[in-house]
Amino acid sequence: MEIPKKMRAARMHEIGGPLVVDEVDVPCPGDDDVLVRVRSCGIVPNLANVQRLFASIFPNLPLPPLPAIFGLDPAGEIVHVGCNVKGLRVGDRVYVNPMRVCDSCTHCVDGNYSSCEYYTFNGYFGFSPKSKEIYERYPSGGFAEYMKAPSYAVVKIPKDMSFDEAARLGYVGTAYAGLRRAKVGPESTVLIDGASGTLGLGGVISALALGAGRVFGVARDRALLREVKAIAPHRIDVWSTHDGSSVDWIREMTGGKGVDVAIECLPLGAPPEQFLACLNSVRRGGVMVNVSGVIVDVPISVADLAIKCVSLVGSTWFEPREAREMTALAGSGLLDLSIFEHKAFGLDQIDDAITNMESRHGGFTNYVIHP
C-alpha cells in the first residue's frame, strides 16, 4: 500500500473546544515503531470529561499537546514496519494498545508496564508530568487516518475479530486485568458492580471467559440487567439497586459468606455508598478490585479490611501479555465480543458521536470512529 504524505485527523485546538478535521502530515515512524492505517477507533464515554475538565481538576495528568489528536482504542492494518521490529509485518491486522512507557526500566523489562514512571495513555492523558516526554515521541492517537506506535504496544487480532470489536478491547481489558489481579478462576464467585455499563460488561464477559462459576451483576437499570443475565443465564444473576440493598442480596445468594472477588466498575460521578456496598459484599479473605471512575473520597474502615483480611486493590488498564490472552480467548470463542452493538461515525461526525454517547444502550453500544 502506498503511504500518502498527508492525512485527515480530528484535532482539539483549545481545551474543551470542538474537534476540527484538519489535513496534517502522516506520522513518521521510528526504527522501533510501526505505522498503522486506522480502520476503527473506540470513543471512551469519559472522553468529553477529559477534554473539558482534566486540565483544571487533574493538572498533574497531562493531556496530549495541542492541537491534540485523541483516540484511545485504535485498530487497523500495519502499513510500515520499522527496521528493528520483529514479528510484525505489513498487512497484519492489529489492535494498538495505547499504553506508552519508557520500555527500559526494571518494571518494563519485567513486563509490568503499568508500574513504569512514564506510563501514559496515547490519545487520552498521561499519569504523571513525565508523560510530557512520552507525548514528544507519540503525540497523537487514533482519531486520524494513520498513527505510529511502538512495536511493544501492538497486538495481532484473530481473523474473526472485526476492527470494531478490537476497538473495544481497552474497556474489556481494564476489567479483564482487574479480574486477573484477583486470580479469578473456575471456583470464583464474582460480583460486577455497574454490570450494565461500559466497564462492567467487559467485567461480565471477562469473568465468564476466565471460567468464573457464578457471576453476580449489580446495576440500576432493570431492562439492561435482563440483557446482562441473558448473556449466560445459568451462570449470571442480577440485582437492581432500585430493589433494595445489594449487600443483603449478595449475602442471600452466597449463603451469608459474600463473594470471593468484587470488581468496582461504576462510572465517574458514582456515589461513595455504592462503592462501600461493593466492598461490604466481599467475603472474609476476599478481594475487591477498583477500576471505576469513582473520584469522590470514600469513608472506608481500614480496621475492617485488616480484621476480615480483605484486599482492596487498584488497577488501571492491562499489560501486553493480558492483551495477547484476550485476543487468544476471543479467537477461541471464550471471550464473547459479539454482545456489543457497534455505532460507527466518520471523522466529520466526531463531535456528534461524543455528545450522543449519553443516549447509548448502556455498555452494549460500542461507539467507534472510522477515520
Ligand SMILES: [Zn+2]
Ligand atoms: Zn519503564
